[in-house]
Amino acid sequence: MSRTYDEVAVGEELPELPIPLTRTMIVATAIASRDYQDVHHDPALAGERGSQDVFMNILTTNGLVDRYVTSWAGPAAEVKAIRIRLGAPNYPGDTMVLTGTVSAKHDEDRRVEIAVRGVNAIGPHVTGTVVVRLPVVQEQGETE
Template sequence: MTRTAQGEELAPLEIPITRTLIVSGAIASRDYQDVHHDAELARAKGSPDIFMNILTTNGLVGRYITDHFGPTAVLRKVAIRLGAPNYPGDTMVLRGTVEQVESSPEEATAVVRVVGANGIGNHVTGTVTVAVPQGPERPGTGGPA
């Protein structure tokens, strides 16, 4: 992570919000609330459609960070807050800005401010603390020893 600097902006990630993503994320996280898979019941409860659960959002934020920092990255803290719901047919764009970087001989740690926006506003905001081991690289892996 030595190339990461405070103020660096991560490349944005566009995520199409599909019914399949919403339902499969809810099932994978064992969240069987009807508002995440049954459009008719979601509408009966006042929502225009099914919507993404926070655990799916949390997983997508984690993926965004580890895609940027690499396969040895370890999420140390994820502090997110939901806002505008993610409904099917929209797109969420995740963006990140490095707020802080600390380095030791063993690992480099960064705090990244993350915002995920969709067509109606900010779906998710928060910070992620990520650590990447430092040290000599192992031959053929591109990663730390």
């Protein structure tokens, strides 16, 4: 079921989403996104480059942020923009918890801005904003 523009309020909090960070997930998603940088799949080479282990790539983080917001907004939502900044690395064995808050609404085109944050044991991994366009309810319960 999709959220509609009228039922969303500025200040509304999205439910938390904990994401277990497994080595398999980090390596598989880097390879799936064609990011073959060794720091995302080879622990020894990641260590040589100053990292404590392999770490998640930005494409995976971007996809997880998209999934988080669209799971809340529903299938009729249109993602208009995702703007993120990375901080602390996501390492295997940790958990990243995504949270979000509706930070703005734009009546002229039904855009909703969601401030998103993903935190792991080290600190904030990702912060940013996702902009979605939500449908409105039409007569007899149909959405547009």
